[in-house]
Amino acid sequence: MSRIYAFLTNGTLPTDKSQARKLRYRSARYTVIDDVLYKRGYTTPYLKCLTKEQGDYVLREVHSGVCGDHSGSRSLAHKVFRQGYFWPTLHQDANVLVKK
Template identity: 35%
Template structure:
């Protein structure tokens, strides 16, 4: 499973090359080199571990160490995928009384002493408008 060559410890892989075992001081340097320098693209820790393995390095706590170091990189956190799903289910809020809220507004005077009375229902967004030559209470009551 392990072998020594040229004063370095190597781990035998199943169909691939020998992996050079890295100590505690070198593991962070390897992670930083793969993540930031020559191969850097600020990806997730699993991708970084796969790149490290492809480069021929190994240590037993690769996933945990890479995850911890990756969390300290601000640029990796900035480029991390964002979760856009709400934390709880959305509950539709229906109005207890449809057509309960209305708005009535007078617009004008427009050209030649014309006015416009506009009514809007907030529930259905239905709009009704009527032009008036003069504004009187009786005409507004008839409009409503």
């Protein structure tokens, strides 16, 4: 995610042509608003992109926080998604948390 953020804010690309092309292609789905990275979707609102540490905190709060219901990994990931958060390994992290 940091490479996409750097490209959108500064225009920095990798030196490798194929990597630069992939980064330009992937960054079309993202936007930066007030120095915060958001993922754009066709039918969804902007989703705030989180770091892995922030994502783990959000997953733990939704899963076993004050209003947590200890749901399964699939419904947990969708609840986080509906709250407006995104990170690339959301579904895998939810699966690992539920299995613990």
